[in-house]
Amino acid sequence: MRAIVLRGSPRRGGNSDTLADHFIQGLKTADDIELFDFILNDMNIRPCQGCESCATSENHKCAIDDDMQQIYSVFADADIVVWATPMYWGYMTAQMKTTLDRMEALAMDPEKYWVNKEFVAILTYRHHYQSTIGFFERVQDYFKFKFSSLLYCSKNEEGPEDFHVSSNKEKLEEAFILGERLGIKVIS
Numbered sequence: 526m527r528a529i530v531l532r533g534s535p536r537r538g539g540n541s542d543t544l545a546d547h548f549i550q551g552l553k554t555a556d557d558i559e560l561f562d563f564i565l566n567d568m569n570i571r572p573c574q575g576c577e578s579c580a581t582s583e584n585h586k587c588a589i590d591d592d593m594q595q596i597y598s599v600f601a602d603a604d605i606v607v608w609a610t611p612m613y614w615g616y617m618t619a620q621m622k623t624t625l626d627r628m629e630a631l632a633m634d635p636e637k638y639w640v641n642k643e644f645v646a647i648l649t650y651r652h653h654y655q656s657t658i659g660f661f662e663r664v665q666d667y668f669k670f671k672f673s674s675l676l677y678c679s680k681n682e683e684g685p686e687d688f689h690v691s692s693n694k695e696k697l698e699e700a701f702i703l704g705e706r707l708g709i710k711v712i713s
Contacts, residue, residue: 526711527559528552529596529603533610533621535566540649540679540690544700545609548647548675551704552605555712561599565620568592572623579630587630596624600631604711605643606670608661615653632668639668643707646672647700651680651687673707675700 530549534541552558569592578588587593600606610621617625631638646661648654654676665672677696679687690696 526555526557526605526708527599527603528561528605528607529599530560530562530607530609531596531621531624532562532564532566533608533618533624535618535620537564539611540677541609541611541647543690544647544649544675544677544696545607547697547700548607548609548645548704551701551706552708554705555708557712558708561603563596565624568595570620570623570627573626573629579633585630585633587627589627593624593627597631601638603642605645605707607645607647609647610649610657612648612650612652612654612657615650616656617648635668639670642670643711644670644672645703645707646674648674649677649679649690651678673703675703 530545532542532545536542549560549562552560571589571591571593574589576588579585582588587597608617608621610617613619616622644661646657648657658674661672661674677690677693679690681688
């Protein structure tokens with residue numbers, strides 16, 4: 526089994542990272558896992574230029590030669606793809622959106638890159654997360670992937686502070702169990 530974790534947070538150790546770590550721990554209970562963990566903020570990934578060369582080039586190759594090639598090289602054989610990101614202004618971070626936009630090259634061959642993969646969105650937020658969930662739900666039928674989400678609201682409804690997910694044992698366990706369940710499901 527091959528799993529890819531795309532981490533969209535610019536802050537290490539934040540809520541989405543912590544939930545992704547617990548998901549990975551659960552996933553690792555399954556035998557024979559190959560894990561690729563990408564910290565998008567540390568990678569050199571340029572925005573899509575809309576040049577459409579991926580639509581016309583052989584093998585739908587992106588014209589930009591940057592760190593996105595590392596993700597492309599393992600994406601086709603991935604069984605599970607995790608999109609872990611906090612929500613900024615109600616949407617995924619710029620790092621995650623840039624990476625997602627660059628998936629346009631892979632969209633040209635859905636059978637090879639998307640069909641039957643397990644997609645997991647790990648989203649942390651203060652107020653809104655629906656736009657990112659809505660995106661995955663809108664494209665799910667076309668790309669034929671399976672979709673799960675794990676959501677965590679860090680905002681204290683009674684005060685100005687946020688609560689780090691590390692203080693929420695139930696949410697950490699939920700992340701672990703989701704990883705464990707998907708690991709067993711994919712191997713079966």
